[in-house]
Amino acid sequence: MAAGGSAGRRARRIREEAVRLQRLSREAHRQAGRWQAAGEAERQVAATLMALTATGWRLLVDRRWPGTPSANVDMILIGPGGVFVIDVKRWREPPAVVGGRLRAGAEPRDDEVRKLLELTRIAEDHAATLGMSPIAVRPLMIFAGHRLDERVGHVRLLGQKDAVPALIAEPDQVKPAMVRAMSEHLADCFPEHDAASLDEPEAPPAAEPAEALFDAEDVERVAMESMLQAPIERWMTFLHPDQASLVGRDWSGPARISGPAGTGKTVVGLHRAAHLAGRSRGRVLYVTFANNLPRVQCRLFGTMAAHFADRVEFSSLHTWARNFLESRGLRLHLDAGRADDAFSRAWMTEGRDSVLPEIEPTPGYWREEIDYVIKGRGLTSLEEYRAVSRPGRRTALRTEHREAAWLLYEEYELRLAERGVCDFNDVLLAAVGELEARPAEPPYAAVIVDEVQDLTLTGVRLLHALAGDGPNGLLLIGDGQQAVYPGGFRLADAGVSLKGRGAVLRTNYRNAAAILETALALVSDDPFDDLEGPSPDGRRAVHATYHEGRVLRADAADLADHDRRLIAAIGELTAAPPGGDGTSALAGAAVLCRSRRDIDHYHRCLSRAGIPVLRLERYDGRPVEAVKLGTYRRAKGLEFKQVFLPRHDADLTAASPADPAARERSELARRQLFVAMTRARDLLWLGSVAAPR
Numbered sequence: 001m002a003a004g005g006s007a008g009r010r011a012r013r014i015r016e017e018a019v020r021l022q023r024l025s026r027e028a029h030r031q032a033g034r035w036q037a038a039g040e041a042e043r044q045v046a047a048t049l050m051a052l053t054a055t056g057w058r059l060l061v062d063r064r065w066p067g068t069p070s071a072n073v074d075m076i077l078i079g080p081g082g083v084f085v086i087d088v089k090r091w092r093e094p095p096a097v098v099g100g101r102l103r104a105g106a107e108p109r110d111d112e113v114r115k116l117l118e119l120t121r122i123a124e125d126h127a128a129t130l131g132m133s134p135i136a137v138r139p140l141m142i143f144a145g146h147r148l149d150e151r152v153g154h155v156r157l158l159g160q161k162d163a164v165p166a167l168i169a170e171p172d173q174v175k176p177a178m179v180r181a182m183s184e185h186l187a188d189c190f191p192e193h194d195a196a197s198l199d200e201p202e203a204p205p206a207a208e209p210a211e212a213l214f215d216a217e218d219v220e221r222v223a224m225e226s227m228l229q230a231p232i233e234r235w236m237t238f239l240h241p242d243q244a245s246l247v248g249r250d251w252s253g254p255a256r257i258s259g260p261a262g263t264g265k266t267v268v269g270l271h272r273a274a275h276l277a278g279r280s281r282g283r284v285l286y287v288t289f290a291n292n293l294p295r296v297q298c299r300l301f302g303t304m305a306a307h308f309a310d311r312v313e314f315s316s317l318h319t320w321a322r323n324f325l326e327s328r329g330l331r332l333h334l335d336a337g338r339a340d341d342a343f344s345r346a347w348m349t350e351g352r353d354s355v356l357p358e359i360e361p362t363p364g365y366w367r368e369e370i371d372y373v374i375k376g377r378g379l380t381s382l383e384e385y386r387a388v389s390r391p392g393r394r395t396a397l398r399t400e401h402r403e404a405a406w407l408l409y410e411e412y413e414l415r416l417a418e419r420g421v422c423d424f425n426d427v428l429l430a431a432v433g434e435l436e437a438r439p440a441e442p443p444y445a446a447v448i449v450d451e452v453q454d455l456t457l458t459g460v461r462l463l464h465a466l467a468g469d470g471p472n473g474l475l476l477i478g479d480g481q482q483a484v485y486p487g488g489f490r491l492a493d494a495g496v497s498l499k500g501r502g503a504v505l506r507t508n509y510r511n512a513a514a515i516l517e518t519a520l521a522l523v524s525d526d527p528f529d530d531l532e533g534p535s536p537d538g539r540r541a542v543h544a545t546y547h548e549g550r551v552l553r554a555d556a557a558d559l560a561d562h563d564r565r566l567i568a569a570i571g572e573l574t575a576a577p578p579g580g581d582g583t584s585a586l587a588g589a590a591v592l593c594r595s596r597r598d599i600d601h602y603h604r605c606l607s608r609a610g611i612p613v614l615r616l617e618r619y620d621g622r623p624v625e626a627v628k629l630g631t632y633r634r635a636k637g638l639e640f641k642q643v644f645l646p647r648h649d650a651d652l653t654a655a656s657p658a659d660p661a662a663r664e665r666s667e668l669a670r671r672q673l674f675v676a677m678t679r680a681r682d683l684l685w686l687g688s689v690a691a692p693r
């Protein structure tokens with residue numbers, strides 16, 4: 001059957017549905033005549049909304065405001081699009097939003113907005129006990145006799161005729177069973193208001209309204225628009241009650257959410273960003289270390305809370321710092337390539353022939369010492385460096401090693417200066433300095449930091465300076481077991497005091513049980529640093545919820561055999577039937593590699609086999625008919641249905657306990673592999689090449 005034929009049928013169905021809804025609203029208006037206490041405006045609005053009950057919505061009318069003797073809430077509407085706390089207005093003057101404030105003609109109506117927000121908060125708290133995220137509970141004012149579709153802050157303002165089309169256009173977020181459970185729950189929490197209820201005994205039917213309560217064409221238009229849109233990724237309205245309570249919790253100062261991989265930390269962070277945006281006038285900053293993650297998170301956030309999309313800023317830490325400096329007229333010449341060159345030269349003159357190779361011959365180790373310990377902590381003198389403890393680094397350094405590392409650092413700085421360039425740490429250090437001298441204006445209402453374990457101490461200091469110690473200002477989300485960079489600090493070093501404001505999530509929602517077990521077994525003996533203190537080993541209490549899935553191992557004789565098997569395994573996906581969103585299984589697949597060299601190699605292999613590839617640098621979370629390709633580090637915070645890890649064990653060497661630097665290296669390699677493994681939901685493919693005899 002031609003596509004046009006089925007689209008035509010769907011369009012006809014939409015038109016019939018719109019006309020049916022309109023007919024139902026007239027019917028409902030007659031029934032609303034029984035609702036004696038209400039005025040005609042409420043009756044008309046109730047009738048308008050009652051038409052939606054034919055499509056799975058439920059309407060509670062004139063309910064008591066819990067805890068008050070006589071205050072009421074006009075309506076609560078519960079449906080696939082969420083929960084709406086509704087205030088009906090009958091203003092003679094047209095409503096208008098001027099300078100972000102609601103007015104009736106010239107008169108400000110801030111109190112009415114405030115009252116509705118207060119009521120919405122109560123509804124949020126009640127909805128959260130069933131696990132509904134506060135962002136799915138929305139305040140709505142409906143204006144009888146006026147046409148508009150605007151917002152004042154979090155509150156949506158709709159004309160009576162605009163309400164049904166707008167509500168139908170809301171993406172489906174709540175399943176029918178949950179609509180039923182939620183409406184029964186809210187009906188208990190908001191009891192019927194004294195005399196008035198839709199179930200009152202029969203009264204004379206109200207006269208037919210002079211004109212239709214809404215236009216069938218409007219409903220038809222939005223339904224058509226949503227049909228034509230790309231499939232909207234389902235987002236989560238329902239959280240586990242533990243997660244929901246974290247989203248709405250009031251913290252008196254900086255707080256932390258931790259928990260093993262896949263336990264919904266980011267989901268809580270995103271819902272909390274929306275929640276805080278709804279409760280404050282300022283902007284919320286959502287920061288991560290990785291460069292590509294903000295793009296993915298921003299898109300996800302846009303689908304789950306479009307009404308706050310312009311209030312939450314997603315950025316990587318370095319991009320934020322550079323933009324901030326630029327906004328202050330400060331331009332640093334960041335050049336990672338020339339900084340690498342400066343370090344290589346410094347190593348030749350001050351490192352290679354020093355005492356440092358006794359401890360660790362690879363220059364990369366000492367570059368990390370500078371990046372994460374010396375500059376990463378913002379140390380400014382050898383005295384400080386001599387005294388500092390180095391959490392996360394296993395190798396103990398004696399005084400002569402610290403002196404040699406400091407000399408190497410000074411040489412590196414000199415070479416950077418000669419070249420007129422700076423490195424990433426310089427950007428953060430400059431931003432901290434600038435922020436301390438002249439605080440951000442306007443300040444953010446809140447700063448949420450995801451994957452905090454990958455930041456340096458300077459990075460955390462910067463964000464702490466930005467958010468301050470105020471209530472709900474700073475939220476740090478992360479998991480030390482997933483650190484893919486060498487550590488180097490504790491939160492206390494950054495002056496961040498959590499004072500018990502922390503929560504640990506323990507239910508994994510992402511990985512099939514077999515995948516989670518394999519990943520946890522890899523790191524179970526490795527101690528790790530969790531920003532607040534060390535953890536003696538990697539065994540952690542975590543419950544799997546998702547059981548369908550498997551781990552496939554391909555033990556190949558040589559690299560050519562290995563790569564053939566990889567391509568064959570990916571090829572099988574292309575043969576699988578398309579998923580519900582119409583994309584093939586390829587869209588959910590990722591090949592993750594240990595190094596950039598491997599990336600180039602596998603890009604060539606995949607392309608030669610005719611398999612489309614999308615590099616993670618360009619991925620924004622949208623389903624694309626291509627295998628995603630990137631390093632373990634780039635895959636931080638992401639997830640895929642199928643994850644392929646070619647030559648996954650090539651870096652996993654057994655380190656002798658007598659060689660702490662080698663131990664540190666192999667622990668880091670295992671943590672990175674652990675992160676890559678825990679990106680997989682349903683299938684984890686582990687390729688190995690047998691060692692030559």
Ligand SMILES: Nc1ncnc2c1ncn2[C@@H]1O[C@H](COP(=O)(O)OP(=O)(O)OP(=O)(O)O)[C@@H](O)[C@H]1O
Nearest residue numbers: 238239240260261262263264265266267509510637
């Ligand atoms: N209450 C829940 N019910 C069902 N699925 C959930 C729930 N909470 C989170 N998820 C899903 O679990 C997956 C992992 O969530 P998320 O990415 O937030 O975890 P995370 O702890 O940040 O993971 P990581 O630390 O590994 O990056 C996502 O697909 C998310 O949609």
